[in-house]
Amino acid sequence: xxxxxxxxxxxxxxxxxxxxxxxxxxxxxxxxxxxxxxxxxxxxxxxxxxxxxxxxxxxxxxxxxxxxxxxxxxxxxxxxxxxxxxxxxxxxxxxxxxxxxxxxxxxxxxxxxxxxxxxxxxxxxxxxxxxxxxxxxxxxxxxxxxxxxxxxxxxxxxxxxxxxxxxxxxxxxxxxxxxxxxxxxxxxxxxxxxxxxxxxxxxxxxxxxxxxxxxxxxxxxx
Numbered sequence: 017x018x019x020x021x022x023x024x025x026x027x028x029x030x031x032x033x034x035x036x037x038x039x040x041x042x043x044x045x046x047x048x049x050x051x052x053x054x055x056x057x058x059x060x061x062x063x064x065x066x067x068x069x070x071x072x073x074x075x076x077x078x079x080x081x082x083x084x085x086x087x088x089x090x091x092x093x094x095x096x097x098x099x100x101x102x103x104x105x106x107x108x109x110x111x112x113x114x115x116x117x118x119x120x121x122x123x124x125x126x127x128x129x130x131x132x133x134x135x136x137x138x139x140x141x142x143x144x145x146x147x148x149x150x151x152x153x154x155x156x157x158x159x160x161x162x163x164x165x166x167x168x169x170x171x172x173x174x175x176x177x178x179x180x181x182x183x184x185x186x187x188x189x190x191x192x193x194x195x196x197x198x199x200x201x202x203x204x205x206x207x208x209x210x211x212x213x214x215x216x217x218x219x220x221x222x223x224x225x226x227x228x229x230x231x232x233x234x235x236x237x238x
Contacts, residue, residue: 029073031099033084037069039119042147046117050087053189053197054176058089065093071100072111074137083133087115089176103137110138113175118146131155135162141175150185 038044051068058064071084082100088111090101103110114134116127127144134142135155142155142162154171155162165171172179177192189197 029079029100029102031071033071043117043119046147047086049197050115054087054089057191062095063092065090065095070098073100074103074110076104083130085114086117089113112140114139114142116144118144118151141173145187150182152180152182152187
């Protein structure tokens with residue numbers, strides 16, 4: 017596709033809906049945590065695409081039919097950079113899993129529109145979390161549309177293998193290996209702690225080796 021064709025395509029299907037990704041730091045932290053952890057989970061699978069706040073156009077020619085999930089996962093599509101997700105260019109594969117993080121500025125009507133969109137265009141799993149109130153909801157498509165998951169406490173995603181746990185208003189999401197989803201800061205703290213442990217273990221091994229060498233030298237002198 018030529019540069020002029022790309023420019024026309026971008027004008028026809030804008031890469032932004034003009035709305036901010038997040039309205040506050042809490043919502044932003046949750047969105048980046050979910051997207052980052054999902055990307056890490058599938059980093060070795062070249063055919064799982066993960067994105068955050070990316071416009072999804074399900075119908076060719078219908079430029080006003082779009083939504084930008086806070087996070088979405090598409091199985092069967094390559095890890096390539098995209099300005100938007102045009103489904104007809106993606107072997108007509110719809111995102112199977114989407115996440116929305118509620119903020120105080122979200123309106124009930126807007127969330128209902130998002131639900132109707134995800135339900136109509138083939139999402140298999142839809143999860144909604146409100147960090148302020150602790151509301152956690154999920155829907156699963158059993159073939160006849162999205163139906164509510166009646167018990168989200170301890171729910172394990174069929175597609176993703178992640179598990180949801182609520183402690184009061186606080187949500188914890190666990191990967192299949194039992195590791196909890198962590199923010200960038202928490203990941204950095206984990207990495208620092210792991211490095212400190214590794215350094216301490218290396219130093220201990222060094223001291224042990226030095227002591228063993230000293231004892232061997234003493235025994236050799238006798």
